[in-house]
Amino acid sequence: MKTSDQTLNEILTLAATHFKVPREELTPDDDFFKTLKIDSLQALDLLTRLEHHFNIELPDYELQGVSDFRTLASRIQARL
């Protein structure tokens, strides 16, 4: 079982790689829409990649109202 910090770190690394942003520029409390310069459809795409990475299924509603990496990590951690 991964710890919350591990989950958060893996999300940040995956987001940085996928959206070609330096990993060191991303912090847990960042608004990922702004930091990654993505729209809501691209955020859904990120969700799909996270599902594949963590081997879980996340309903769309889990992303509703979520805009920072830390909250996203907690939603994922709850399903691991």
Added chain:
Amino acid sequence: MLTLDQYHSLGAALRDALDRFANETCLIESDRERERTRLTYSDFKELALPLARAFEDEDFAPGDRAAVIMTNQSKWLISAYAIFHCGGVLVPLDYKLSASEQLQLLAHSKSKFLIIEYYLWRALRQAPEFKNHKLQKVLLTEAPLGAELGQATRWEEFRRKGDPLFVARKREDVACIVYSSGTGGRPKGCVLTHENYLEQCKALTAWYPFWPGVRYLSILPTNHAIDFMVGFIGPFVCGACVVHLRTLRPEFVRDAFVRYRITYMSLVPMVLKNLERGLKAKFDELPRAKRFLLDRMIALNRFFTRWRPDVRLSRMLLPQVHKAFGGELRALFTGGAFMEPSTLQFFYDLGIPVANGYGLTEAGTALTLNDFKPFRADTVGKPLPGVELRVLNPDADGIGEVAAHSKTVMSHYLDDPQLTAETIVDAWLLTGDLGRFDLTGHLQLFGRKKNMIVTQGGKNIYPEDIENTFDGLPMKEYCVVAANYIWPAKALGDENLILVLHLEPGHEITDILTHDIESRNRRLPDYKRVNGYVVWEKDFPRTASMKIKRADLAQEISRTLGRAAVVELYPAQVKQEV
């Protein structure tokens, strides 16, 4: 399709459709690759009537209001029909609003019943305003086994045996209360009658008919006027099928086109742009020879369809493109927000016409629509049958406020006679949008007279609704306005909100103040955030009751300052809508 002139209510028309098309498929619900539900009209009736009977037994009387807060799914439409069967008034609320906003609108609409998805209910219960709710009955869909439901009831268990009484309604009776905006203090509940909907449906299906076998992919929220009409009422009175997806991930939407051989879909500009980007990226990956061939086929298709679309020919010339869309797609619909003509032209040239239209909740669904005779990417089409449009007080370029007269125009704003009187004058709806007609009778839009913006996702945002987020800013006074309201752009797109700041004498903008503004701004959903601010050094003009005279303020600012005076908070901001 049914002959709608003979019906007095949506309930009566839908009831006949359920019998007339009993063996046709009306709904398919898919969750990713798993098909969850497939219903015929007869199955739909078997699910809806016991629900209607349970409503009746719980004292849901004709004229009572029931709100629905759900993502797109079969239970949304089944619940809506049950409400109409009982003669009730449907209040469709946006599931993307915050819990506090939803509770505010539930109170304003005086809804007696609420039908809501379990996870949305959980959020609602946590809002501070929840304790004040006056709901008499709450039905929860898909509540997990063992979940704490409080006083609520499971939707799936709320059914009674026995035929419910069908309650006839008159055409002028209220069918729905639809909120066009106004969660920040002055809710705008558009009261729409059965006549509004029946007439709108008649007009739309005259140009874009549905029939048994047609499949409409429903991805816009069903509470939105467009999907309610073309993703429910329109297909149902014609015996067509609506496909719901429980996820809006682009890969599953693309998959649904092929799997269900979709005929029509409505979408917002943001989704259409996303599709365009995806297609262009695929085209760019093609080897040079294939790309050359594709470009020639696109040019040929453009030439042969310059007067009107020819779906068969387009499918022959561009088979791979059409195969990717399932091979049966006839048209996409878009409206409500600005759509770049180049995007519309891109799809038209591929043989996928995008019917660009214009409308507002106050006018039912649509006032104008492109009829493709011929396609005009630079306009929002012609008035639909039964719709009269006028351009009021046109300037030298022929541009003025668009006013509409139609049987589809709402009855009034709920509990707001003053706003109704300002908006509907001598039976003409003042849209607040600026436009002009070209020589062929197509409407072109050039901006807004009213203080609001429409996002790429099709949402109306009124500055007054977000102003209280900035309450307590250390300054003399402030307000939020649409930038185009101060400096009319004579164009749509790139619409932004800005703060007008009137500082205390001797004060200036500091990093602390900017940080405070940004931090408050972040509490708003991104699409509601202000993009910048302008500093104003005079007192705001106010009414006797101290309300800001926004039109006067906007005029004063535009006379003194240019748009360059706006200091951007987020340069090159990307707007998102979840």
